[in-house]
Amino acid sequence: MVDVITSQQFHAAPGVEDWRVLSFGAATHFETGSFATGVALVDRIGELADAANHHPDIELRYGSVQVRLLTHEVIDQGWVLSARDAELAAQISQAARELGATADPSKVQTVQIAIDALDIPKVRPFWAAVLGYELFGSEDVGGPTAPGPNVWFQQLDAPRPQRNRIHLDLYVPADLAPTRIEAALAAGGTVVRDNGPNWWTLADPEGNEVDIAPWPDTFSGW
Incomplete structure (x- = not known):
């Protein structure tokens, strides 16, 4: 039985201050300072994950390690967070501190491609095929296991030939959204x-759009 929790419940758990819940799980970023420290941290995470029989997704780079947690047991039904994710997150943060790695949750984000479509069932298979993705849910291709950004399809009621049909969705921690918006406006963007506070649509100087959205604390996956 999976003990599903909301984003708010995850953030209220002890020892998870380094983590932020965004689309497809809870994530954090550790600055390691060296590749050797990163490898050591990945090894330690592997030991913790095996002991808990609960395994995260890990991205190892030269000077950093990014980790994402979600409950894979029910991934065929969408994705959820569970109490096991919060427990393992706290253990991973402790291991990182012991190795001298520093958490920087401001570098945690999720980028999604959003496509407006009149006939989603007709359009989705094309994007799944061309990207090598799987259909996910009723509106997406990719999902948590995709090697790149998830693609979400938004239902159109009528054609919109004078407006972009593809835009980016950027999910960031709530405390980071105002900074990103200010930076984008200073770089020539417009609102x-x-x-707000749910989301803001910004456009670059030529009208290409991006939605910036904090992840809601009440969300428990889909």
């Missing part, structure tokens, strides 16, 4: 729609 197209202000639906």
